[in-house]
Amino acid sequence: MFRQLFQGVSRRLPSRCAVCHAWPAQAVCEDCVAQFAQPVHRCAHCALPLPASMPRCGACITTPPPWDAALAAVGYTYPWSGLVVDFKFQQYPAWAGSLATLLHSAPWVEPALDAADLVLPLPLSRQRLQSRGFNQSLELARRLAPHKLRTDLLLRVKDTPPQSSLPRKERLHSVQGAFAVEPLRVGELRDRRVVLVDDVMTSGASLHAASTALRAAGVAHITVLVFARTE
Numbered sequence: 001m002f003r004q005l006f007q008g009v010s011r012r013l014p015s016r017c018a019v020c021h022a023w024p025a026q027a028v029c030e031d032c033v034a035q036f037a038q039p040v041h042r043c044a045h046c047a048l049p050l051p052a053s054m055p056r057c058g059a060c061i062t063t064p065p066p067w068d069a070a071l072a073a074v075g076y077t078y079p080w081s082g083l084v085v086d087f088k089f090q091q092y093p094a095w096a097g098s099l100a101t102l103l104h105s106a107p108w109v110e111p112a113l114d115a116a117d118l119v120l121p122l123p124l125s126r127q128r129l130q131s132r133g134f135n136q137s138l139e140l141a142r143r144l145a146p147h148k149l150r151t152d153l154l155l156r157v158k159d160t161p162p163q164s165s166l167p168r169k170e171r172l173h174s175v176q177g178a179f180a181v182e183p184l185r186v187g188e189l190r191d192r193r194v195v196l197v198d199d200v201m202t203s204g205a206s207l208h209a210a211s212t213a214l215r216a217a218g219v220a221h222i223t224v225l226v227f228a229r230t231e
Contacts, residue, residue: 072229096139125159190218
């Protein structure tokens, strides 16, 4: 109990930058953002880094994902990979504000949020939510577009092993049928533009399964929005 109280108080006090340890700072100071978060040209469909002359990667040309566009703020490399791990697993939900601000500032993110009818966080299973204590995707989405946020439309109906624990080719299979649209609210998604928010895209398996469920409900346009993209 004392440890939880101490953590709650300490997170309200000025703190050092998690990257360079400057004091005081937000989760990441402005100098580190300028150094490590420069915009990168990315595939319009899967957000992988590409040469500036290429709008889409070869994989997305031959086998497009079930969403229409994907945007990412940073690569899942130093220092962001460590920060995301701490954010999710070391109980730092207060970092969501800084990460969401960085994501909102990335190219094309603000127009995508403005054009969206609804912003949906990727939901966690009940078991995962109980063990982690919060949904990192929800914390990001809540700060990106609170007036468009909905948590009652897209549901996680099956608990699955953490994607990081599975080989790449098994990830898509493991999350098949893991997401569903609330049956009584299908009409609220039909012909709407949706932004689907997650913290990291690696294989994209979870986002693929969630987007497939949204497409089946009649969603007209899906933009996937992630803080970090593996490269």
